[in-house]
Amino acid sequence: MSAPLLRVEGLKTWFDTPKGIVKSVDGVDLDVGRGEILGLVGESGSGKSVTGFSLIGLVDKPGRVVEGRIDFKGEDLRTASPARLRSLRGDRxxxxxxxxxxxxxxxLRIGTQMIETVQAHRKVSRAEARARSVEALGKVGIPHPAERIDAYPHEFSGGMRQRVAIAIALLHEPDLIIADEPTTALDVTIQSQILAQVQKLAAEMGLGLIWISHDLGVVAALAQRVAVMYAGRIVERGTIDEVLDAPQHPYTAGLIGSTPMANERGKPLRQIPGSAPPALGRPSGCPFRPRCARATEICQTEPPETLTGQHGWRCFHPLQTPTEVRA
Amino acid sequence: MTVFIFRRLIQAVIVLLATSVIVFLGVFAIGDPLEILLPGDATAAERAQVAASLNLDAPLPMQYLTFLGSALTGDFGNSFVFNRPALSVIFERLPATLELTTTALVLSLVIGLPLGLWAGTKPQTLVDESVMTGSILGFSLPNFWQGMMLVMIFSVWLGWLPSTGRGETGTILGIRTSFATWDGFTHLILPATNLALAQIALVIRMTRTGVQETMPLDFVKFARARGLSEGRILFVHVFKTILIPIVTVIGVEFGSLIAFAVVTETIFAWPGVGKLIIDSINALDRPVVVAYILVIVAMFIAINFLVDLLYSLLDPRIRGRA
Known part of the structure; x- marks a missing residue:
């Protein structure tokens, strides 16, 4: 594998609250290559959105990135100046x-919002910026883009509006797109249309894509690799096939088990016992320990990552041994 | 749009009619103008003659209809006191009041909006706290007291600015205004500031709250994610959003500025309609009082109409429905 487009190491984003420090992201490692789609999966509050915002320096106060390296095309974004980050955002x-x-x-008209995005990064005339915007709208499947560009957001349906947002993201043909649950608010038909479109565009343009979602099904259909997040940490990562067919971490297995399947209609849905640990006062060691049937004494210490090829997991008691996975 | 304007015009006529009835009855209830117009030793014959000449001997509904008939032709009757058409007495004084209130309104926007934006973008800082505390003073100190303090400080102690009258006026683009001369301008500063203080406080608070409510919204975050500068986000995205409630309040407040001008005009002896209406009520000068209130109501209607038009300009979501 060539040098990845984005490599994140040991990212920690903490929030100082009056009740204590909330460690939303607590040591995350990620990498995305060009033309690759990485699914970042986790339940609400696992820190996946905060991870996304941390990458581009948009964590809301009182949050701050306290540790880690965000290597984007050889540049550490964590130490980049606000002006540099601004020039990267929306562009690269x-x-x-x-x-x-x-x-x-x-x-504001969507045209205004698109043109300002173009002009924020390129010294071009309004007419040129507009032509570029019309082209981008056409690319994401908006009918009559030259007329629709003068419409206001409320004149679009939800699905069309998300297409507009995608068109804006594509304006400068970025290297990386971070998509934070972009289809969650849409109905299923629209969702599948948008997924197909995104997959096609990502492949055509060779851009890296981080697709943040709580829906394992969507990620399985879209991504080549997946990272599973739990309580601020990546507990398992690897290719879609490795992780979904041979999950090592009990949490991943639980997540797969609790996905509704068409062929299991009528049976009660399996659940992971217990609930996600509170943001304050997460258990020491493995955060999944209180909910895990396999937990033992050793789980009170932080589990290191076991890496086999691209497949890695943080668990002392993986479901299968690596040799079994290969078989 | 045409339907909208037409509907508003009909509403305006109905409001004006209703107001005219209420005002007519109200003025009738205040007292009999003959008591003031006639000398104490007037005979019954003299009384009857004056009453007849002023059409005061007819029954009330008839008086109203006569009034309405001539009002429709623009004739609100002659002022009892000035013995000239009431409307021309008012329109003579109105420009001075409008100049005062418009200046106060502009002041409140020019000072209030930037301070509100500044405080809004820096919540819980020294800037924010100072601006907020200052605006509480603007709100809670009585208007007349602020006026007297302004006179005390700037006219009596420092001697910088004149405290009474309108000073010398000149003509700019055919409008007689205090801005044309330095003397007129210095006369305008204190009363306009006095009238503006409470408005500034209001605009600051509205703007600050607006900014703080808008900043955490997703579209602001998305604007940042698009790489827009903070300036563009604040002055275009946030400002255009908060302008909608601000315009509404400003519209209503412009009306109350004209009303509050009564106090300010009295303190600074400003020759506007505020002072005229107080004098006219004291003199039971019915035509002037009635005409004044109808003019003010018409202005309120016009302002509100303007606000509605601005609304649809500012908020595309309303445009379709109007």
């Missing part, structure tokens, strides 16, 4: 958010 690294109703400013 774009972001797509969850709720398409909320991400566009309701009182």
């Amino acid at each position: 690294i774009a972001m797509i958010f969850q709720d398409p109703m909320m991400t566009l400013n309701p009182v």
Whole structure:
């Protein structure tokens, strides 16, 4: 594998609250290559969105990135100046958010919002910026882009609005797109249309994509590799096949087990016992320990990552031995 | 849009009619103008003659209809005191009041908006706290007291600015205004500031709250993720969003500025309609009082209409529905 587009090592993002420090992201390692889609999966509060925002320096106060390296094309973004980060955002690294109703400013035409994005990074005329925006809208499948560009966000349906957001993300043909649950607010048909479109565009443009989602099914359909996040840490990562077919971490196995399947209709859905640890007062050692049937004494210490090829996990008692996985 | 304007015009006529009835009855209840117009030793015959000449001997509904008939032709009757058409007495004084209130309004925006934006972007800092504390003073100190303090400090102690009258006026673009001369300008500063203080406080608070409510919204974060500068985000994205509530309040407040001008005009002896209405009520000068209130109501209606139009300009979501 060539040098990845983005390599994150030991990322820690903490929030100082009056009740104590919330360690939302507590030592995350990730890498994404060009033309690769990485699924970042976890339940609510696992820190996956904060991870996304940490990468581009958009963590809201009182949060701050306290540790780690964010290596993007050989540049450490954690030490980059705010001005440098601003010039990268929307240009080399774009972001797509969850709720398409909320991400566009309701009182500005989408054309205005696209043109300003172009002009924030390139010294081009309005007409040129507009032509580029129309082209981007056409690329994501908006019909009559030259007319629709003068519409306001409320004149689009939810799915179309998310396409607009994707078009904005694509304006500068970025190297990396961070998509934070971009299809969660959409209905299933629209979701599959958008997924197909994104997959096609990512392949065509050779961009790296981090797809943050709580939906393992979506990630399985879209991504080549997946990272499973739990309580601020990546507990397991690898290719889709490795992780989904031979999960090592009991949490990953639980997550797969609790996904509704069409062929198991009528049976009660399996659940992971217990609930995610509170943001404050997470257990020491393996954070999954209180919910894990396999936990022993040793789980009170931090489990190191076991890495076999690309497949890695943080567990003292993996479900299968690495040799079994290979078989 | 045409339907919208037409509907608003009909509403305006109904409001004006209703107001005219209420005002007419109200003025009737205040007292009999003959008591003031006639000398104490007037005979019954003289009384009857004056009453007849002023149409005060007809029954009330008839008086109202006569009034309404001539009001529709723009004739609100002659002022009892000035013996000239009431409307021209008012329009003579109105520009001075409008100049005062407009200046106060502009002041409140020019000072209030930047301070509000500044405080809004720096919550819980020294800037924010000082601006907020200052605005509490603007709100809670009585307007007339602020006026007297301004006179005390800037006219009496420092001697920088004149405290009474409108000073010398000149003509700019056919409008007689205090801005045309330095003397007129210095006369305007204190009353306009006095009138503006509470408005500044209001604009600051509205703007600050607006900024603080808008900043955490997703579209601001998305704007940052698109690499826009903080300036563009604040002055275009946030500002355009918070302008909608601000315009509403400003519209309503412009009306109350004209009303509050009564106090300010009295303190600074400003020759506007505020002072005229107080004098007219004291003199039971019915035509002036009635005409004044109708003019003010018409202005309120016009301002509100303007606000609604601005609304649809500012908020595309409303445009379709209007």
